[in-house]
Amino acid sequence: MQRHPNHLKGSALWIFIGLALLIYVNAQVVLDNLDFYIVGVLSVIGINVILTVSLNLINGITGQLSIGHAGFMAVGAYTTALLSIHLGTPIYLNLILSGLVAGFIGFLIGLPTLRLRGDYLAIATLGFGEIIRVILQNLQFTGGSAGIGGIEWIDSFFITQIVAILTVIIIWRIGVSAPGRAMIAIREDETAAETVGINTTKFKVMAFAIGSCFAGVAGSLFAHRMTYISPDGFTFMKSIEVLVMLVLGGLGSITGAIFSAVLLTALPEFLRFVDEWRMIIYPALLVVVMIFRSQGLLGTMELDFGQVRSLLQRIISGKSGPTSELQADTGPPILPKTVSTNDADPILEVRNLSISFGGLKAVSNFNVEIKRGSLHGLIGPNGAGKTTLFNMLTGVHAPNEGEIIFKGEPIHGKTPHAVARAGIARTFQNIRLFKDLTVLDNVKVAYHMQAGYGLGTAILQPPRYGACEKQITADASRLLDVFSLSDQSMTIARNLSYGAQRRLEIARALAVSPRLLLLDEPAAGMNPQETKELIQLIRWVRDEFDLSILLIEHDMSLVMELCQTISVLDYGIKIFEGTAEQVRNEPRVIEAYLGEEVS
Amino acid sequence: MKKYGVGIFVLVLLVFLSTVLVSAEPIKLGLVGPMTGPLAPYGEGVRDGALLAAAQINANGGIMGRQIEIIVLDNQANPQETITLVNRLIQRDNIVGLVGPVISATSSVAGPQVQRQRIPMITPTATAVGVTRVGDYVFRVCYLDDHQGLAGANYATNDLGAKKAGILYKAGDAYSVGLRDVFQEQFIAAGGEVIDVAYNAGDSDFSAQLTRLKNAEVEVVYSPFYYEDAVIALKQADSIGLDAVFIGADGWDAQELLDQAGLAAVNAVFTTHYSIDDQRPIVQTFLTDFQEQYGRFPIVLAALGYDAAALMINSIDRAQSTNAQEIRAAIASTQAFEGVTGQSISLDDNGDPIKNITIIRVIEVDGAAQFEYVTQVSY
């Protein structure tokens, strides 16, 4: 058992073998005594596994609270019903078409809705789920409230098992791939995900559409099993049922989703003897589990055969330590050096930048030029608008006025991920790591843009996939090595020391391959020794990666030692710009900022 | 774990059986219906009626020298669960016949299952037309939505002479919508005008709908839904001054309607399956035995549950066999079976009963509302 799906390698194969075995056993059961009861329960389990695992992609992996899954199941079920009755299409075709239709509806709904967050999103998805049901209830060709009967009955046992296994494999593969890492990053911190170049809208909608697609597939299987469907079967309570399975198993854990789908489908069968009390026991059990194990039965743990194997090996050989693949091997430079075309051109030009928040002018008429390869400092008292400026440069806030020209291209008004793609990376004043991911994964997420493969590759895993992933892991490990974090590459980021977190955040920013790096108070909270090392590091980074760096810092010794040019900001206005020496002697700066210390 | 659970289950079953087993092994029937959840009163009514039928026969020595055992399972009116339960009854409990399910939606999914496994099923209460059309193993003892809606519309036009009818129905409810469709079609065909308004499950305020009907000056309000909603509708119609005649359906046939709606219910009529004023001994025995057994008055679905179980048992007796195919043949050839809900019930080729529809009116007697038998119509 280990945390998080995203460092599972080869385990999908084991799962596949395990599940194939399960099918075989099931097949024996079926062939031996053709017990429709057991077969039926197993089919229901299969459908519930598909529903739960697909909801896990949306709620668990991507962290978007959706509680309207039954709506998409209904879309799939009705698509199948209509196809089966009017065209008599075979189940395989129905499965695919139902999935596509449900996925498309999911895409249409997700596109506007996924702008919402948390509870608001939850309640909007609930609303959409209900709207789908009401529409089905009112349409004539879907049979209205009476529903549709006469769908071809198919002994869907084998098909259900196979589709369930395929679903698990696909969702699993998405979860461990670059698109999956992007989704997990969105779950952990949407803003930080944007700043490493992840188009959060795209990946949220993608997860939502894929989840809906599989809900549609489940609906299709459901329709073929039931032969008769009506809107009543897809109420809010059905969505809740799936959600409960997911959360009970452990949100974000595919193993947990499977486990609880099996448990919650089979359990009522064993509770028949308390039939009358079942409806009281079931919710009571739910509440109790949530109270005593709020992360779900399995938490975010995943069953990982690879991990078990290496643990066994370790026990046998008596050795301990990280697995070999993570050790950085000497290789080509981490990032390709681009040759600066014209060193004289500034990399960043900011003209007349202004922004105000509800009447308060946070930054007004700010101008700056940052030369290629320079180390530029930005200082000013608290509340001077430094971070706001960073936010504008990285697209988090759109400026009210002014222009930002980066590498000769205007970037103002672009989204943060587009800015990151253009080549600006940043760190945050209050450190925004993906706190529940490992150190290695934090960096791997940021290699998002370099992944060079998409969803199709992630699911099919052609040889290219392995090569890409290997490359990313190797690059990430080397980067960690540079920042002396490789010993802790498997540590969960939130458990790192403060200084290490700062370094990790810089490492993550570098993984974006920026041309310009924005550091927001990198030395905050560091001791003098760490600060000294940081100064070395920043210089080294600048030279090694051929970057320009703009940094905000309150530690004057660092700024003065490091920066060739320093801009001073006070009340949103740039009051001075010059070398460290000039700044130190400038009365206005002393008055605004250093003045406190003098007097 | 799965195997283990099954083992435990079998063990429990064995222990249970050993206590029941007296002489010969009982003949096992299954009953599936909502015993918990909002529809529980109907499931419980059907269950109690069916169990009463079995108890009466068992008290007389059973059939073929064997006792009847009815295994009751709760499906919470959930179709998916119904499939599992029906298969379980057939595969695990080896039932020879199924009584139920109660709701049309669950009966629609149970039909294909029993058909596939060749076990006869008699649903007491599923009125949707499609239920018995899935195959020759599916029967019912209640009349269809078509017949009931027709009877309601005919009563409105012929007996009440209404020209303008309102329909208040429950959106999303197959039973209610089905009856609305039939009534509407028939009433319009007879030259009437119809205005229909809907409400949603869980609503407890019909003021808006009734005001709309009042505004349209309807003479009758067809109300195909269950009595608890009828109570609300009648009371609110009373308070907003809508004085059209309410025509209900079999869902209205419950003592609670009188208890809860009181005088607001007076003048309303409804179509149902039998009348408690029916003096046939079978009806009166059913009423007294039921109240003796359960200490309450039976809802109408209890009578249907009783008839469904009685017909199943009667057919087994006629077949003198527990072979499913022979039982099926016996049910299909039912002629002039006397039940609580019909003096002479026969089944047609679809497995639907041919019997009369009873019409009941609410009247005022000594300041209290009471049911009064009006007439019976055939179809």
Next chain:
Amino acid sequence: MLPVLGFGIFAVAIGMMVVGIKFRHPFTAHKVGRFAYTPFMIFLGVLAFNYLLIGLEADRVYFLQQTVYGISLGSVYALIALGYTMVYGIVRLINFAHGEIYMLGAYAGFFAVTSLGLHFILALIFAMVAAALAGVLVERIAYKPLRSAPRLAVLITAIGMSLLLQNVGQKVFGSIPRSFPRQFHGLYQIAGINLDQSRIIIFVITVLLMLALQYFVAYTKPGRAMRAVSQDRDAAQLMGINVDRTIASTFAVGSMLAGAAGILVAIVFPQIRPTMGLMPGLKAFVAAVIGGIGIIPGAVLGGLILGVSENLVTAYLSSSWRDAIAFGMLIIILLVKPSGILGRNVREKV
């Protein structure tokens, strides 16, 4: 003339309710800016337009009658929504069990009136107290152990509690609905519009409770504590506020309102059942979001908007589309102004 008068009454009623109170966000203590009125004014404008258009063209008495019914339905939503909004504003929890507390309130009122033979006012108080106890109990058992748990776990627990109470209700009270004895027989007619005494009472009590709640949250010490906890639980604790007790009292107050809603709904629509809390609970949450969750007048405004528009849908279109339209309204509000009609948009600090 009449539609204008009707519109006037309605506008004054809502206007008094909303403008008469100090326009202040109860949990953040920010003054709500002028722009907050704009959507409200648009709503009133649309309403006025509707009145003129539909009211004059068709049967105006019918229209106004339907609006009156909508307001009483809206009052129920509003009362439940008040509790939702309180709890959400302070604990950030969608308390799904709130609808069941409302159900328990209705049953408490029922037994108070039938078994104990209490007067309506006493029964109202009894129901409120019983609901408050139930609410606090639910909080203690299910939510308190989950203070630091993931949001979704708490949400699931709330759903679990909701199902549990509903099913226990069915066991204890029986699934057969009960008829609530009629309390008020008064019926007034103003310009051809029927006004039952019970409908007036429910509206008046809703407004009174809203004002009392607003006063409680804005001006009393426990109210201040609630606002403090809503802003920053840790900081509030450091300021010597007993956070657990404050949250418990939030649940108590919110549940009290749900209890009041339960018994009030029973006097207007005199039937109660164990499953009665499900849909109104959801709808009330929708109302709270439409009005701006966490904002007390917003809950009432949202409730009334929802109630009136649902009734107008029933009156002129068909009830079978009603729920879709209610949720459609919710989604549009969420997409256009997620903080609700009276809410302020909050910017995430980066």
